[in-house]
Amino acid sequence: MSIVPKVALALSISVAGLSAPLAPAAAAQEQRQSYDLPAQPLARSLREVSMRSGRNIAAPAELLRGRTAPAIRGDYTLGEVVEALLAGSGLTGCRVGDGLLIERVRSSDSDPGDQGAPSGEIVVTGTRIRGSGPVGSTVNVVDRQAIERSGYATTQDIAQTIPQNFGGSPNEGNGAGSFNSDSGFNTAAGSSINLRGLGTGSTLVLLNGDRPPLGGFSGVFSDVSMIPASAIERIEIVADGASAIYGSDAVAGVVNIIPRLNFTGAETKFRIGTADGDSQDIVASQLIGTHWSGGQAMIAYEYYHRTRLAAADRAYATDDLRNYGGTDNRTRYANPGTIIAANGRTFAIPRGQDGRSLKPGDLVANTFNLGNDWTDADLLPDQRRHSVFAAATQEFAPNVRLYARGLYSSRSFTQRERPISNAARTVPVTNPFYVDPIGTRQPVRVQYSFVRDLGPETTSGRVEAYGGSLGLDADLGRWNIDLHGTWGRQTERTTISNRVNTARLNAALADTDPATAYNLFGDGPSTNPATIAEVRGSTRSGNSGTVWSAALRADGPLATLPGGDIRLAVGGEYREERYNDSTTISDVSTLTPVTLAPIALPGPRRVRALYGEVHVPVFGEDFTLPGFRRLDLSAAVRTERYSDFGTTTNPKIGIAWEPFPGLTVRGTWGKSFRAPNFNNLRQDPANSLFFTYTLPDPASPTGQTNVLVLRGNDPDLRPERATSWTLGADVRPPSIPNLQLSLTYYNIHYRDRIASPAANLLNFLVNRATYAGIIDANPSLATIQSYFASPVFQNPFNLTPSQISLLIDARLQNLSTVKQSGLDLDLGYGFDLLGGKADVGLTGAYIFHIDQALTATAPSTDVVDRLGNPVDLRLRGRAGWSDDRLNIFVFGNYLDGYTNLTNATPQKVHSWTTFDLQIGYRFGKAGTDHDLSIALSATNLFDRDPPKAAYFLGPFSVGFDPDNASPLGRVVSLTVTKKW
Structure with missing residues (x-):
């Protein structure tokens, strides 16, 4: 200051x-x-x-x-x-x-350049009222010092240290396979935050209080990997429903990433880190900030590069899960491959030959070769990012300030993938390398891996995020008014190379010339390199999302009570969101590349909102009635009108009661919602299908019933809705200075969740009571005929409208419910020790239950502690000591054990405990702006492998759980920071 x-x-x-x-x-x-x-x-x-x-x-x-x-x-x-x-x-x-x-205080270990705004001007996450935190809710803060001491290099890695954050959401490590459906939309190796495990769309991520553009196809998540960690002052987390304050998505809570707006001076930082294997990371950043009479400005640049983590560097990156509690899931698409004869018998092609002299007698009958799809693949991609953040403020009239902020990030990535083009290839008798194992002279099929021919299928691309805000901030007496606009865009461009072009492959298989025909019968590449190059295909695609908004807010005192000022905040917002899919250039199924039309996403979406919030300090510290030292109340309400589904209104109330010094009892109650995303609202023909089917039905005399099934998206989707409440206590005993304990119980009833029951098609009538809500037992003939007349109707069972007995709506719809409750813990104690300051603490999240029901009439199932879902207990502890020069900190991370029910035999996945260590030393005079510091860090200090887990999801299998663990292992890094 x-x-x-x-x-x-x-x-x-x-x-x-x-x-x-x-x-x-x-x-x-x-x-x-x-x-x-x-x-x-x-x-x-x-x-x-x-x-x-x-x-x-x-x-x-x-x-x-x-x-x-x-x-x-x-x-x-x-x-x-x-x-x-x-x-x-x-x-x-x-x-x-x-x-x-x-x-x-600015401690000797804190950054003297990060002055921060005066306390009275700060708006804390969870409230619109300046100078006070949200009443009843806790605000967990990861500040600059904690970021630097964590030993982590990126925003997404820092977010994973938050106990309430579940990794089972779009993240760079689980894009190829995750039980979280949104992960399939993560086409560009982004990373998200998923509080409480309720889905990334149920966590609102803000950048300095504003919504950034969203990432992934149709904007299903906020990509925090685009935000440079060196430019962050602090991260504020409110793990409580907050739609009354912010609107959609704030069901599980809000994560507000606040940049170093008030940085003064210069800071140069360089970090190099290395993990077991060949993965390394480099971070180089430069911050410059200055201030003058009535204004200030800062700019930050960060370069980040982490090389790939190859699957070959981790033993558990395998399809053979027998050593990890599962089964052998190795693929039959191997090299050498397996011949499937005309009668269906299999014959393994022998190793050590090139397929040019292969005879039927050389084949191994009634068996097959196996391959590992992790061969030459990567567990984590190569990531490279350039980021620039800038901010400036100028007072151009008394108590009137103009401010501007902007972010540009460009991230490129490359990842060698598990094959997605596996299929049995038909070899005609004209192929010069054709082998007939049974003498019928009929075409054979060959299960063959092209990885050794074409190289691994590789996804590469570039993501750009750019945008900013411009606003006016004015003090009118004791009131403050803020008017600002925000605009942002994120674009993603992706190429998948080394794919098999089936049209050109079929032509090469039918070729009669041994010099140019494709040879699937050898061990290793046995085909002319020019032919291999001709067969190599690719796909190129992209998407973009744009958001712009305008907001007007005012807050200030209304009246004064003995406990302080009654403060009010009111405001209005307008927001427009648009997501576009680009054309796809496909070179995988035609002789020449074709351009495919973009997916028709709805939009733009326009949102108009009005909100109000009041904070009432009923009485304060001078109140003399015993047991009523202080009492604060708050109430907020927000109404939003969406252009695509209507209006929603969400209230919230909070209370904080301090009966005596050192104890505060608090609680909240509120309603929240999540708006359907753009992919949920699609009604294009490519996303809809009506078809006939004959389902097993125990209630039918014939044991089966003819039905008409609707697939796609319900055109009448509504927002997901939630009611949540919390009750907690904060303890700061006056007799034990610097001891603090915070406990918060939370309860969430999340209903009308958007889901599809289609995966359970064969059980619809077997468990009719469970699916009663989606079954129309008496559809009119006119209704059935209208669906038969639809351009998206298919009739695989050749039924007539009069033969249809039931209509089953298996579309994506407001269907399921989730009930979750748990306990959050935050414990800290600081004390003097050996001429310095010691600090110990523990943060944690314990989930009592997550009861899920697919439909309103279905029985609920508690899914906590099950693979693909959050575990019941996560803890992060810390212990450290520091003085003006030296700091030593140890962090412990605990993930409780859980059960894998995806196996035929349930598997116990053991708990996982890792430790992080940082030793830092500061040269030069502490607290000055000319010091040099170094820090040696080790995350996962003892190089603990993730616990064994047979993670099997369709064609994807691996020997650990990528939703709950990282494959990086121990990462040792050295960071040098110079302040100028």
Whole structure:
């Protein structure tokens, strides 16, 4: 904080907003005074010191609220007594003239360049009211110091340390296979955040309070990999429903990534890290910031590169899961391959030959060769990113400020994939390498892997995210008004190379010339390289999402109660979202590349919103009734009108009660929602299908019933809705300074979840009670005839409309419910040790149950602790010590064990405990802007492999759970930071 704000603050406020009388000016030479102060509110102690010493002591009320000062007895100077009162509070006294200004401490390990805004100007995540946090909700903060001490290089890796965040969502490590359906839309190796495991679409991610453009096909998630970690000041997490504040998606909570807007000076950073195997990462960043009278500006650049993690570097990257609690899932598409004769018998092609002299007698009958689809594939892609963030503020009139912020990120990636083109290839008798194992002279089929011929199928691409905001911020008396607009776009371009072009392959298989025909009968590449090059195909595709919004907000005091000001925030917003699929150039099934029309996504979506929030401090610290030291209430409501489905209104209330010093009991209740995404709303013919079917039916005399099944998206989709409530307590015992304990119980009832029951088609009538809500037992003939007349109707069973007995709606619709409850923990304690400061702490999340029901009439199933779902307990502990030079921190990460029910025999997946270590040293004078620091970090210090898990999902299999564990292993890094 510069001298001008200090003087202004000192002149404008007194201790805790209370107009304490000012004593005559003290003598220039500080004198010792005798003090006898009981343990009491910090604001009261500072006021008594001000009166006794004759010095002005000023502080924003928000800094002192809820803090208790220790008992003081003895003779002290002003500086000594204030230091004693503030010990362990995170506050310090800064001299302003003859007085003191109380402000937040900048520790020797914190960044002196990150000044931050004055406390009274900060809007904390979870509320629209400046200068106060959300009443009843906890705000967990990962600050700059925690980011630097974590040892992690990227925003997505830092987010994975949050116990409430479930990795089973779109992330770079599970794009090829995940039980989370949204992961299939992660075509560009992005990363998301998934609080409570309720789905990435149920977590609202903000960048400095605004919605960034979304990533993935049709914008199914916020891609946090595009945000440079070096530009982040802090990450605020409110794991509570917040649609009354922010609107859609804030069901499980809100994650607000706040950049270093007020950075001053210069910071140069370089990091190099290496993991077991060949994977390495490099980070280089530069921040520059300055301020002047009435303004400030900063710019940050970051370069990040992490090389691929090859599957060959991890033993558990295999399809043979027999050593990991599962079965042998190796593919029959191998090299050498397997011949399937005309009568269906299989014959394994022998190794060590080129297929040019192969005879039927050389084949191994009634068996087949097996291959591992992880051969030459990658567990993690090669990622390379350039990012620039800039911000500026200028006061151009008294109390009126213009601000601008912008982000540009470009990320390229390359990943060698497991094959997606596996299929048995038909070899005609004209092929010069044709072998007939049974002498019928009929075409044979060959199961063959092309990886050794074409190279591994490789996905590569580029993602660009760019946008910014421009706004006006004005103080009108004690009210603040903010008007700003935000625009952003994210584009994704992807190419899949080394695919098999089936049309050109079939032509090469039918070729009669041995010099140019394709040879599937050898061990390894046995075909003319020119022919192989001719068969090589690819696909190119892309998509983009754009969001722009305008917002007007005002907040300030309405009236004053004994506990403080009643504060109100009101505002309105307009937002427009648009997502476009680009044309796809396909070179995999035709002799020449063809251009496919883009998928017709609906939109644009237009959203209009009005909201209001009030904070009522019913009584404060001076209230004398026992058990009622402080009581705060809040209420908020937000109404939004969507252009594509209508209006939704969501309220929220909060309460915080402090019966006596050191204990706060709090709670919230509210409603939240998630709007259908653009893919949910598609009604194009490519996404719809009506078809006849004959289903098994125990209630039918014939044992089966003719039905008409509807597939696609329900045209009347509504928002998903949730009701949530929390109850918690914060403990800060006055007798144990620097000890804090926070416990929060939460309960979420999430209904009308958008889901499709289509995967259970054969059970619809077997379990009729479960699926009663989607079965029309008496459809009219006219209704059936209308579906028969649809252009998307198919009749594989050749039924007539009159033969249809039931109509089954298996479309994506508002169908399922989830009930979840759990407990969040945050424990911390700081104390003096060996001339420095020690800090220990523990954060955790425990889930009591996640009860899911596919339909309103279906029985619920508790899925917690099941593969593909969150585990019941995640913990992250810390223990460290630091002084002006040295800091040593150890972090422990615990993931509880769970059960894999995807196997025929349930498998116990063991718990996983890892440790992270950082040792840092600062050269130069601590707290100056010319210091140099180095940090040696090791994440997963003891190189613990993920617990064995037979993870099998369709053609994807691996020996660990990519939703709950990372394959990187131990990563050792060295970071050098220079402040200029």
